[in-house]
Amino acid sequence: MIRLVRVQKFQVALVCQHGGFARLLPAGTHWLWPNETLYTYSRGTLLDKPPIDLPVLLTYPAVAAELDVIDVADNELVLQYENGQFQRVLGRGRWPFWQGVRQFTYQRVDLSKLTIPADIDLQSLLPQPLGAYVRTFVVEAHEQGVLFIDWAFSQVLNPGTYHFWKNNTAVQVQKVDMRQQQLEVSGQEILTRDKATLRVSFFIQYRVVDVLKALVDNKEHERQLYVLMQLALRAYIGNQTLDQLLETKSSLADDVIRHSLDAAASIGVDLRGGGLRDVILPGDMRDILNQVLMAEKKAQANTIMRREETASTRSLLNTARLMEENDMLWKLKEMEYVEKIAEKVSSISVSGSGQLLEQLKGLLGTAKN
Incomplete structure (x- = not known):
């Protein structure tokens, strides 16, 4: 049965018959035969699942005129933009887009080169969608790096972030901490x-x-x-x-x-x-050194003791000479002894004749001969 179909504005339709392409329908009202199948698409979109093989479909001039076909080689990427705004990454293969409504521009990238063009806005494209195609190296503020390409020295890298395309070229960055x-x-x-x-x-x-x-x-x-x-x-x-x-x-x-x-x-x-x-x-050496140290300290102690004893004896001798020459010093010494005795005992009993000091001198045995 013949049926009536309508293709909306900003749409395009493919009509297939018996598994092959029949005709292309623009916007409007159309009649279809019973053995015809309609495939409708919005203009400006990707023809991602064509009803027949794309190379066959492109052999028809009417279809080829309505499609923008982007061919991407194995070592390439194509970046799609609309009005300056990034849309998608096109990897290797054929990418057919219906013309009309949306106007696309494309930037082709050669992945066989390491350097990423400066006009590619990596800040907005990383980590997605370009993360799978870019290798990134970060040199921290306290570091310096060395770039090796194919295992050969290339350049010194100062602190910063460095991006390179992923390809078969070996890229290595070695870093060293420049702090103390x-x-x-x-x-x-x-x-x-x-x-x-x-x-x-x-x-x-x-x-x-x-x-x-x-x-x-x-x-x-x-x-x-x-x-x-x-x-x-x-x-x-x-x-x-x-x-x-x-x-x-x-x-x-x-x-x-x-x-x-x-x-x-x-x-x-x-x-x-x-x-x-x-x-x-070692333990035995430590014991020997300790013994030597102890012997040295003992010798020093003996020397100091002998020196102090000599000084004390010399002081006593000088005192005795002064007391022998001066009766007043003798009397003062007697009074000092009495004071020391008074600190040690509670009472002293004396008897007999004679002066008190003479009795004390006789008691203490300090009388001057």
């Missing part, structure tokens, strides 16, 4: 010049100042710095006796750093400071 850092060299067992075994812990503060030397000219600069400080520490301690080391350990860090500056600069590192954290002696 600290490295621990701990648990080092080292022989002194007199064959004493020590366990030493040392720390060094440093800062990377040349990112090219640290990341391009050298591999694993942190590991190299660790070995450098380890060898410098061993060389310094190995040339010192145990007594020398214990006496000069406060200056050890300065000496080790001073002798390591040139080697550290060759890996792009500036040494800022450091220190000796621990010096641990």
